[in-house]
Amino acid sequence: MRGAHLAVEGITHRYRRAGQPAVCDISFEVNPGEALALVGRSGCGKSTLLHIMAGLVPPTQGTVRIDGLSVVEPSPRWVVMFQQPSLYPWMSVAQNVALGLKFTGRKREIATRVPEMLRLVELSDYADRNVQDLSGGQQQRVALARSLASSPEVLMLDEPFSALDAFTRGTLQRDVRRIAKDLGITLVLVTHDLAEAVVMADRALVLATNPGRISKVVPIDLENRDDLRTPEYAEARARLAAAYETAAGRELESSGTGGPSATPDDDGLNAARPAAR
Amino acid sequence: MSTDLVADAFMEGEVSAQRRAGQWKALRSLGYAVAGMALLLVAWWIGGLLVENDPALVAFADFAPEPALARLVEMIASGEAWAMTVPSLGRVMEGLALAVAIGVPVGIAIGRVPVMREITNIPFQFLRMISPLSWMPIAVMAFATWDGAIVFLIMIAAVWPVLFSTAAGLKRVDPAWFRVARNLGARPWHMLFTIILPAISQDILTGIRLALGVAWIVLVPAEYLGVTSGLGYAINDARDTLEYDRLAATVVIIGVIGFVLDFACQQAISRLSWHRDD
Numbered sequence A: 001m002r003g004a005h006l007a008v009e010g011i012t013h014r015y016r017r018a019g020q021p022a023v024c025d026i027s028f029e030v031n032p033g034e035a036l037a038l039v040g041r042s043g044c045g046k047s048t049l050l051h052i053m054a055g056l057v058p059p060t061q062g063t064v065r066i067d068g069l070s071v072v073e074p075s076p077r078w079v080v081m082f083q084q085p086s087l088y089p090w091m092s093v094a095q096n097v098a099l100g101l102k103f104t105g106r107k108r109e110i111a112t113r114v115p116e117m118l119r120l121v122e123l124s125d126y127a128d129r130n131v132q133d134l135s136g137g138q139q140q141r142v143a144l145a146r147s148l149a150s151s152p153e154v155l156m157l158d159e160p161f162s163a164l165d166a167f168t169r170g171t172l173q174r175d176v177r178r179i180a181k182d183l184g185i186t187l188v189l190v191t192h193d194l195a196e197a198v199v200m201a202d203r204a205l206v207l208a209t210n211p212g213r214i215s216k217v218v219p220i221d222l223e224n225r226d227d228l229r230t231p232e233y234a235e236a237r238a239r240l241a242a243a244y245e246t247a248a249g250r251e252l253e254s255s256g257t258g259g260p261s262a263t264p265d266d267d268g269l270n271a272a273r274p275a276a277r
Numbered sequence B: 001m002s003t004d005l006v007a008d009a010f011m012e013g014e015v016s017a018q019r020r021a022g023q024w025k026a027l028r029s030l031g032y033a034v035a036g037m038a039l040l041l042v043a044w045w046i047g048g049l050l051v052e053n054d055p056a057l058v059a060f061a062d063f064a065p066e067p068a069l070a071r072l073v074e075m076i077a078s079g080e081a082w083a084m085t086v087p088s089l090g091r092v093m094e095g096l097a098l099a100v101a102i103g104v105p106v107g108i109a110i111g112r113v114p115v116m117r118e119i120t121n122i123p124f125q126f127l128r129m130i131s132p133l134s135w136m137p138i139a140v141m142a143f144a145t146w147d148g149a150i151v152f153l154i155m156i157a158a159v160w161p162v163l164f165s166t167a168a169g170l171k172r173v174d175p176a177w178f179r180v181a182r183n184l185g186a187r188p189w190h191m192l193f194t195i196i197l198p199a200i201s202q203d204i205l206t207g208i209r210l211a212l213g214v215a216w217i218v219l220v221p222a223e224y225l226g227v228t229s230g231l232g233y234a235i236n237d238a239r240d241t242l243e244y245d246r247l248a249a250t251v252v253i254i255g256v257i258g259f260v261l262d263f264a265c266q267q268a269i270s271r272l273s274w275h276r277d278d
Ligand SMILES: Nc1ncnc2c1ncn2[C@@H]1O[C@H](COP(=O)(O)OP(=O)(O)O)[C@@H](O)[C@H]1O
Pocket: A015, A016, A018, A022, A040, A041, A042, A043, A044, A045, A046, A047, A048, A049, A265, A266, A267, A268, A269
């Protein structure tokens, strides 16, 4: 398994009946195996951009290329994980994990691949359980195993841990990064949680709001991501926070409404969700 | 470790207490059911007494529980009860199968395609309100056999609950389930058989249960038509031959079988459901 190269070229997207585009002229690249975070305030178009990158939403303008191939529809080669695990409650854990293989006609691999994935997310003992018996964090692990079973080259995450408690979230952040690095998968993470971006990403794109544009690129080169009390972590986090403030401030100047708010992300694309945190 | 054991013991105690509470509840509701049936029997018996003591109605005295139940036992022993039930069950099952074969696909199309919903909404609400029995003359003309006409009437009555229940169930399905499936590479047939049908199985079964109730009600008047078999025919025949004990016994058979069918449906629903009701 090897990560793919990802190129976003001049993406602009305007929702029907919306005046301003949700995202405007966004271009960047992600290297194979790299972990990239898209950060920005709620409503700045992070989810929109990720959905476009995954082929779930066709953009108004621009193209997304994965290993040179233009993305026009979703594919098991680039999978998205959402805030809600959305497991199928009429299936066992193992059946959920096997779905991607079943859909893509790789049924012969199910017997080996599913136990392997469950081992990866440390849920081997739960294969035959009904998913409704699992905790939120365990369900998100199953969703991760399900996403990884068909050996994707890119894993995209849309605030996947924001409904979880702080401890579970921390563990999953580290585990997902480790798994992606071990497998060499390219990781794209959408978040409004700066700590999450610092823990998980090699690089962060900070987006400004109204319209969503790239405001700054912040490299995050941390040796040790397990200990959050190092000066390197504090420094990286401060740099990201400064870029985040700048992006928010620029928006303040241009729109003149509201202050830098701490309201939780209200995400137009994730329709059903419990209160985050 | 020891606290774990204590906790386990506590849990076990808790579980068995819950089980005892559950058993007690089941026993109590059985008691209520028996009491309710006894009340019904008493009402029937009082009705019988009133009829017997009214000179104008005395000819109908065989409606009372004693003659009717005696006749019922006789009918069961002779196989007559079974013989009149089988054709009726056959017609209901045929009509219901057709209703499901039409109602489920159309319901899915309506639930999945908004334009279909908009177009069909008013005509279907309109057609649904027409008593199935008002189609009788048309059915009789359109079908070569009486059996065909009866099955058609049952189908017309049963199709609406199945159709509406399927469509409503699909509308309630979490859109994220479709999005995730698409992302995992689901083709349309995967979507149908792996996601949609299991997701709405309970709604479909609930629709079938409602449909069965309606079909069973429509069956008897439909069997007043032409045919010479079945429960509806038996009622008509008993009236013509003035055997009111046989008529009352047939009514009891209709009620019991309807109840059993509904109970079986209910069991199937709770057996197949993936919904957690706690
Ligand atoms: N389906 C939609 N239709 C119309 N506007 C939308 C839709 N989804 C999101 N938007 C709008 O697009 C902007 C960006 O939304 P989104 O991508 O969800 O931002 P983020 O994920 O960063 O919070 C917001 O102003 C939002 O209101």
